[in-house]
Amino acid sequence: MKVLTAEIIAIGTELLLGDIVNTNAAHLARGLASLGINTYHQQVVGDNPKRLLEALEKAYESSNLVITSGGLGPTQDDLSKEMAAQFFGLPLQEDAEARAHIEQYMHRTGRQITENNWKQALLPVGSRPLYNHNGTAPGFVVEQDERMLIMLPGPPSELIPMFDEQVIPYLQSLSDSVMLSRTLHICGTGESAVESRLHDQMEAMTNPTLAPYAKEGIVDLRITAKASSEEEAERMIQPVEVMIRDMFGDQVFGQDGQTLESVVVQLLQEKGWRVATAESCSGGWACGQIVNCPGASQVLEGGFVTYSNEAKQSILGVKKETLEQYGAVSEETAKEMALGAAQALKTQTAISITGIAGPGGGTAEKPVGTVCIGVACQGKVWTETFQFSRNREANRRLSVVRALNMLRLAILQN
């Protein structure tokens, strides 16, 4: 069958109580969008058989694919599967492989199997099982009279791999066209500036399409092409990618799965250099972001959080006169912090961040959100002052993004 329109139904009383956020729906929606499958409606219902049946009825009025999350647990409250079987008039029957999966999973994680667990091995007769490598509940696909139902377990750690590894390829196999996306990551220019430079192109383009997404301090541009083969889609994406790379130059720091910190770590690895950090208002987050990359230990020597003026002097060797003359939040202090960190840890590169994250501490001359950043690279130093206007946490995160980006550019220039 050909999927025309999909609807997502998330099942779980904890969603209705607001105890958890419906991240599953966003993940499923993104996946469907990447396949070019339209979604016009989403629903959330509790663990209630009658309301789930109503939701299914309603969904199939305008969609021919319904994807559900949740309600496949081992307890008596979990009745999604029973309701689906009833809806399609299919009996439930034990699936031997699902039973074996449950047995293995419980054994591997050292847990006791209870009678309830075997209920999870039951699947509607004729359904296509989706085995669960990260939990006990299998998902499944039912197809009947041009209607498809895909039921997935609720925990994101089970749903996400099952959807990405089993459902996406299956839905892809039903389609006669391929959707391919390339996302370019940009740092150093704002979302509205990116949008205004690309506005006309974005409006005019239909295939491939071009869409911007702003995160903190970073703008993503996603190019998506629909074609009859992956090669053709790639050929359609190519010229748009080249245009954007030409337009934004070294503000484009990476693509797809790359992050700012992973790019910085990779550049340092290529040079064989190490990095040190010296942070004040960001309080260690810049260092923590670098540690996020599994290869960090090869390039990160260490870091300092010098929150007090005394620590800036005793640990990083910032001069007393510099602090007195220019203040702790100044490019002069940022410069000495970066050089001091590189010297203390004998690294080729270092970054420093000193600023007023808020809510208090601002002055007329240096209002809340003023952040000075320094980058040392092979003995040279760059400094820059930024004026952020978010809350304390966001100002701190933006500082980290801009510091990592300055380090990236400094390495590229050496």
Add this chain to the structure above:
Amino acid sequence: MKVLTAEIIAIGTELLLGDIVNTNAAHLARGLASLGINTYHQQVVGDNPKRLLEALEKAYESSNLVITSGGLGPTQDDLSKEMAAQFFGLPLQEDAEARAHIEQYMHRTGRQITENNWKQALLPVGSRPLYNHNGTAPGFVVEQDERMLIMLPGPPSELIPMFDEQVIPYLQSLSDSVMLSRTLHICGTGESAVESRLHDQMEAMTNPTLAPYAKEGIVDLRITAKASSEEEAERMIQPVEVMIRDMFGDQVFGQDGQTLESVVVQLLQEKGWRVATAESCSGGWACGQIVNCPGASQVLEGGFVTYSNEAKQSILGVKKETLEQYGAVSEETAKEMALGAAQALKTQTAISITGIAGPGGGTAEKPVGTVCIGVACQGKVWTETFQFSRNREANRRLSVVRALNMLRLAILQN
């Protein structure tokens, strides 16, 4: 009118594409639950007039209060208000105060007013305006024939304060009972252990109710009472709170808006002590968590991230023999790291974290997830080894939680 059942409709094509997560629905749901208002269904629709009308029709079949988020922007796509006016047969009319709010907001944030913006000052005749202090779009309440509609703007920075400060008190005023909650935060015991110790009580209690919520390394217990007055609700909560505090002792670290780091900062302020951090695998996150609290500068002297063995020796004075004999991930190393940090920064207290966050680096003796934590307090040192079993990031976050908790307990014992 009396609100019996509510339904939440989130409006926005970006939700259907999965570009943003529906955190608004969770916030609204939690607020409704706190008022004792039941919600059995949620919907998401795009910026599409026909489908919004269908969603409203469907919602009022089983609910008498509908709360929407989004679709109140200044562009032509934003038609929520027009559809609501049509649904209730009410004309739109300019609200002078809403117009003044828009003018002031645009002026304050230095933006140009366009003709579109005045569209946002239109409200259905007879509706109750909800003025927006964080953006331009006002929300509003319409009541007609025992049906209520509350429309709120989409950006969480506008919706959350409008809902918390205006909608919650209004809905509360319609009710003849009061809901009051107290949340106790627990660290040092797992969710399943908490649940099994309280299982019978939770099952038996109806008013007040008791419900557990697990976060990373922390279990929250929420006591909720429904009564005719706040005083009476407080009297009902009291004995349950006492029972839990008796049962879990100093594992209860705070309540309601308190966080582990805010409690630690407060304890340090009370003692007049300062703290230093020495981190390896957590890479500065422990220090960053402390900086999260606005009062941090009074108690945090600074911190070190000593990722390499050389840095552990040169900066913290960890002995070469200790590293060789016991390894970088050992309680002996953690002890010297904590003492070294306290000494370097002349603080009364210090915490240290050294571990194997994963994915690589584990051995048979010290598998991935092994983390050694040290706490120095007034010259004394405590160390402990933990075995976490999550992914790299979660293992690092759990390390920070346990380190802060050990520091809290050490301060309490001094």
